[in-house]
Every structure is written in C-alpha cells, then in structure tokens.
Amino acid sequence: MAPTVESFLKIPADQLTPDAEQAFFSSLMTRNKTYKTTFQGRFAEINQYLHREIECGHLRVHHVLDIGISSGVSTLELYEDIHASDHAIDLVGTDILVHASLVRVFPGCRAMVDEEGFPLRFDVFGRGMAPWVRHSDYANGFFLIRKVVNLAFTKIARHILSIPEDGRAERVDLVTPRLLALKGIQILDDDIGQYNPDFCRRFDFIRVANVLNRGYFADATLDTMLRNISHYLSGPGSNLLVVRTHQDLVNHGTLFRVTEGGHFEVVERFGDGSEIENLVLRA
Structure with missing residues (x-):
C-alpha cells in the first residue's frame, strides 16, 4: 500500500528506502495518464558505458540536462555514476510535473x-x-x-x-528527496515541446529517457522536440542519449554526437537502438 502524502514527505532523505519511493511515486497518475514510476538501476548498463567513455575522455559531462526525470531516481543514479568518475557536474533535471x-x-x-x-x-x-x-x-x-x-x-x-x-x-516536490538533498542539481518544471531560451547552447550531454516515443507523440511533434534539444546542446562534440525501456525492462537507445557540421551522428546503440533514430539524424 502506498503511504500517505504527508507521511512520505516527513521521511528524512537518509532514511528513505527504494521500496517506499516506488510505492509512493508509482501511485501518482498525471493528467496525461502516465505514472511517475521508479525503478532502481533501470539504466545501470548504460551508465556503466557512459562511465567508461567519461574516463577515456570521449564524453563531456560538465553540464548535463536530464529530460523527463519522473521521480528523479534515475537522475540521481546518473549523477552518482558521473561523480564516481571524479568529474564535477552541473545537472539540470526537468519534467512537466515536479x-x-x-x-x-x-x-x-x-x-x-x-x-x-x-x-x-x-x-x-x-x-x-x-x-x-x-x-x-x-x-x-x-x-x-x-x-x-x-x-x-x-x-x-x-x-x-x-x-x-x-x-x-x-x-x-514530486521527486525523490535524496536528489533534492544534493548540491549541483537543479530541478525545473519544463515542457520539452516548448523552446526554453535559458537552455540555449548550455549542455554538453542531454539524456531523454522514456519520453521521445512514437507511442506518445506524432513524428511532427517529435521533430519539434528534437529541434529544441539540438539548440540546447553546446555544439560539436556534445552528446544526446535517447533511450526507451520496454515492458520487458530491456533498454533500447542510441547515443548521438554533434558533428563539426552541426548534424547528429550515431556513436553507440543499446539493444535495438532508438526507435526515433531516423528522426534524430535528420534533425
């Protein structure tokens, strides 16, 4: 049974358990009929790959944007995994309901x-x-x-x-208190479909997880979202990760890099790759 809102909010961040988080956040259904689901270690294998790329100097992560953070659990894990590489990180997490x-x-x-x-x-x-x-x-x-x-x-x-x-x-706040307790993280209400000038050319690395799906949006809408994201990246050498977790909990995604010509190229695929890879490559 999910805890009451009041009792959940009173739990100190250092005493909050993954089970309590999952019970509470997965009980919240937003106006677009989606749940703020949360699973520990959802992107563990992808984070391990990113960690190796950071260590090799192939991936810049000084300024990171995580779009569609839901409960913020996966954002927290991304932050901690990057910090494990002894890299300073300025992370912004966004969602339409935070x-x-x-x-x-x-x-x-x-x-x-x-x-x-x-x-x-x-x-x-x-x-x-x-x-x-x-x-x-x-x-x-x-x-x-x-x-x-x-x-x-x-x-x-x-x-x-x-x-x-x-x-x-x-x-x-509708994100895990464990995330809010950390420094170097900013959590914002933001709609990926609406261009945000404050994000222009600001980020080295952007992750969009379980958002850019054809099951949610038409291609025309996805094109608009990708156009916004392309303006948020800092320029050549910056990276975009688009990933979706299927019902069997297997992740399928693609890591892209911005070329000197300002276009996207594929760096790595996870599982079958992103279902909107063709849209990203033409963005």
Missing part, C-alpha cells in the same frame, strides 16, 4: 493537486487514496465513495488555491 500543492481540505484530510488543480492523491484520515476509479471498485461499490471524495476534495482544493493568502496549501 511540483504540486498539498491542500488541507478538512481536518485530517488533504488533497495533492498539480498546478492546474488536477488531483494526484488524497489523504483521508491517515489513509492514502487514489483519485481515479479502479475496476475492483465496481465490484465492492467503493467507486461511489471514491467519486464523492474526488469531486469534493478537488473542488475545495481548487477554491483554496484561488485565494493566495489562504494558508491551507503548501508547495511540495
């Missing part, structure tokens, strides 16, 4: 909602509750209770958030 509001709607009851008021999780008298109806709810009749709680808590939370001086709401 902050939320925790709102006290009744005594002993809280609603966690995103910046637009979409419900993510409820705390109801010491028990955690998901906002969405599950199949089992129809068998036991609980769907009625869940719908009533959802409607009431969400309406009240949105009203409270519309009053800036109301003290019943607090901003919370």
Whole structure:
C-alpha cells in the first residue's frame, strides 16, 4: 500500500528506502495518464558505458540536462555514476510535473493537486487514496465513495488555491528527496515541446529517457522536440542519449554526437537502438 502524502514527505532523505519511493511515486497518475514510476538501476548498463567513455575522455559531462526525470531516481543514479568518475557536474533535471500543492481540505484530510488543480492523491484520515476509479471498485461499490471524495476534495482544493493568502496549501516536490538533498542539481518544471531560451547552447550531454516515443507523440511533434534539444546542446562534440525501456525492462537507445557540421551522428546503440533514430539524424 502506498503511504500517505504527508507521511512520505516527513521521511528524512537518509532514511528513505527504494521500496517506499516506488510505492509512493508509482501511485501518482498525471493528467496525461502516465505514472511517475521508479525503478532502481533501470539504466545501470548504460551508465556503466557512459562511465567508461567519461574516463577515456570521449564524453563531456560538465553540464548535463536530464529530460523527463519522473521521480528523479534515475537522475540521481546518473549523477552518482558521473561523480564516481571524479568529474564535477552541473545537472539540470526537468519534467512537466515536479511540483504540486498539498491542500488541507478538512481536518485530517488533504488533497495533492498539480498546478492546474488536477488531483494526484488524497489523504483521508491517515489513509492514502487514489483519485481515479479502479475496476475492483465496481465490484465492492467503493467507486461511489471514491467519486464523492474526488469531486469534493478537488473542488475545495481548487477554491483554496484561488485565494493566495489562504494558508491551507503548501508547495511540495514530486521527486525523490535524496536528489533534492544534493548540491549541483537543479530541478525545473519544463515542457520539452516548448523552446526554453535559458537552455540555449548550455549542455554538453542531454539524456531523454522514456519520453521521445512514437507511442506518445506524432513524428511532427517529435521533430519539434528534437529541434529544441539540438539548440540546447553546446555544439560539436556534445552528446544526446535517447533511450526507451520496454515492458520487458530491456533498454533500447542510441547515443548521438554533434558533428563539426552541426548534424547528429550515431556513436553507440543499446539493444535495438532508438526507435526515433531516423528522426534524430535528420534533425
């Protein structure tokens, strides 16, 4: 069972277990129907390769952008693996949902909602509750209770958030506290589909994991995202890693490098390579 939002946020970073993180983050479904899933060591074999390339001087990682960090667990592991090479690193992690509001709607009851008021999780008298109806709810009749709680808590939370001086709401971070406890890491709300001028020519290495998938976006949208990313890379010699984890937990991705001519070339493939490799090469 997932912990309540309040109890999870009270766990000190040095006492947080992987199981507690996985139970909490995987219980959060965003407005685009995706979960903030988290798995320890998801990209271990790729990180080992990157570590070797860094040691050989083939990969620059002074300024790193990790796009689509979800819970931030894989970002933390990337940071730690690069640090293991005794390299200084300035890392920026982005996602469309890294902050939320925790709102006290009744005594002993809280609603966690995103910046637009979409419900993510409820705390109801010491028990955690998901906002969405599950199949089992129809068998036991609980769907009625869940719908009533959802409607009431969400309406009240949105009203409270519309009053800036109301003290019943607090901003919370939706990434692992272990990541937030480290120096040299910046976590930002950012939409990869919208160009961010603050990122222009800023990064030596960019990782995009489990985001640039044809199952999520049409090619035209992917082209726009890749065009933005190409402007974020610092120039010739900088690298882009695009990777996707399939349902069997096998990673398939491609490491690209920017050439002197400003185009992408393939450096290394993992598994079957990235499914959008052709789009990157023409970006």
